[in-house]
Amino acid sequence: MGSGxxxxxxxxxxxxxxxxxxVPHLSDFIPHLPTYSNPLQDNPAYSVVKQYFVNVDDSVPEKIIAHKDSARGVHFRRAGPRQKVYFESDEVEAAIVTCGGLCPGLNTVIRELVCGLYxxxxxxxxxxxxxxxxxxxxHNTITLSPKNVNDIHKRGGTILGSSRGGHDTTKIVDSIQDRGINQVYIIGGDGTQRGAAKIFEEITRRGLKVAVVGIPKTIDNDIPVIDKSFGFDTAVEEAQRAINAAHVEAESIENGIGVVKLMGRYSGFIAMFATLASRDVDCCLIPESPFYLEGPGGLYEFVERRLKENGHMVLVIAEGAGQELFTVSMQTMDASGNKLLQDVGLWISQNLKDHFAKEKIMPINLKYIDPTYMIRAVPSNASDNVYCTLLAQSAVHGAMAGYTGFTSGLVNGRQTYIPFYRIGEGPNKVVITDRMWxxxxSSTNQPSFLISKGGNEDKKEEAPLDKLNGHCSDKK
Structure with a gap:
């Protein structure tokens, strides 16, 4: 039935x-598929919408900044309902799965997929x-309906449960085929989307009429191409609570230092945006911007100067920052194949304590706050709830229109369908030569750490890891 x-x-x-x-279409590998009129044309809720169906040629540019002589560049297919669909309502057997770590908005996406289909x-x-x-x-499944998902968006986590690893393409596709599933909605990060691509490839090899759709999920906002990932706005908002607590603790005692560790394995977006929104942060450290401790322009010197100026300070550090400063290589992996990070928050806190005690510069009072799992577990805020609705409904429209092997994502403010291979290109990172950084x-007045004075750029103070009792943090 069709070719690979x-x-x-x-x-x-x-x-x-x-x-x-x-993005691929079912008709690319299954010839002579019948089409049907989109039932939305008879839906009273949409009767007020002018030109509700998306034109087949509509596309969205990947880059919108151009010069008068610039080429038009790369575009993605615009998301939305089509006039013709490739599934009859009664034939659809849909399945939804969530994978990887928790993230605000998971339940909202599940709810909106179910309600959109129904x-x-x-x-x-x-x-x-x-x-x-x-x-x-x-064979762990539950039946979903608008009634039993009605209020799940008010709760954090995922009602379906989640896990890392466990990807066996052959077994998964066997199960999809045996159950008669013909639409699969996969919610997860870059690793999950790579797994979705393998499922799509096996399904097309077998010539099955099954639409495979991804919805990108990462609290770190590190998935490439898309404007942002759902849950990110909520994470930044919740991070404010931790930063505010650290600020209150620091300013309430002599030479107080509040250290807050936030999510960000490869990308420091949460730390950067939370710092910019807070205005109470004196220093923000992220994976994209290496830093050093000792010497002119180093972190120790800056902390000392800020304490003398203000009597307190707040330091925000992303979990992936400073990993190159540790004395041992990190070979331990989680089930998804991600390196387990050392707890840089505890490490930097201990180093600051040791330095000021050793140098006898001034007594400091340091408070360390790690709100990581509290942030992951909260329900999504209003902004993310709306975004989750758009992602889910766009995914449903695409699957019903016969598109497959794609991720639903926002590009330059427009919902699009993005090929799986673009999502796996590598993590989206903060560009430290960009205006946002x-x-x-400018807000924190911290050193850039790009150039150290006095030839100290290679001098890195390292604390023995046994001081940290082997603490590690997994990927969020």
Missing amino acids: PNSKPKLVEGSLGYVLED NMYGVKTVLGINGGYKGFYA ARLL
Whole structure:
């Protein structure tokens, strides 16, 4: 039934340097598929919308800054409902799975997928896969309906449970085929989306009429291409509480230092945005900007100067910052293949205490706050709830229109369908030569650490790891 997938990207070229990085369609590998009128045209809720259906040629540019002679550049297919669909409502057997770490908004996405399928397209069979990818072949499922997901957006976590690892492509696709599932919605980070791509490839190899759709999830906001990931706004908002607590503690005692560790394995977006929003932070350390401790322009010198000036200070550090300063290589991996990070928050706190005690400069009072798991577990805020709705409904529209092998994401403020391979390109990172990082440096007046004076750029103070009792933190 059909041939295997084309391993090359699906590109459509136009005039003036226009390139559409298109997503696969069921008709690419299953010929002569019937189409049906979109039931939304008879839905009274949408009767007031002018030109509700998206034009088949609509696309969204990846980059919107251009010069008068610039090529039109790369575009993605615009998300939204099409006039023709490739599934009848009664034939749809949908499945939803959540994988990886927790993130605000997971339950909202689940709710909106279920309600979108039911209310927009009349789909009555939606299964929730329990416990991540392994739930497919462990036969852990629950039936989902608008009634039993009605208020789950008010709770943190995921009602389906989650896990890392457990990806066995053959077993998963066998389960999908055996159960008669023909739409799969996969919510997870870059590793999960890579797993979704493998599922898509195996499904197309078998010639199955199954739409595989990804919804990107990472609290760190480190998925490439998209404007932001759901849960990020909530994480920044919740981080304010921890920063405020650290500020209160620090300013309430002589030479007080508040240290706050936030999420950010490879990317410091949460730490950067929380710092900019707070205005109470004196120094922000992120993975993209290496720092050093001793010598002119180093962290110790800055902390000492700030304490003499203000009598207190607040330091925010992302979990992935300063990992290069540790004395041992990190070989321990989690189930998803991610290196387990050393607890840089505890490490920097201990180093500050030891330095000021050793140098007898001044007595300090340091308070360390790690709100990581509290932030991950909260429900999404209003902004993220709306964003989750758009992501989920766009995913449903795409699957019903026969698109597959794509991730639903926001690009330049527009909902788009992005090929899986673009999501796996590597983490999105803070550009420390960009204006946003410059705004942060201007706000905190911290050293950039890009150039150390006196030739100390290679001098890194390292504390023995046994002081930290082997504390590690996993990927968020």
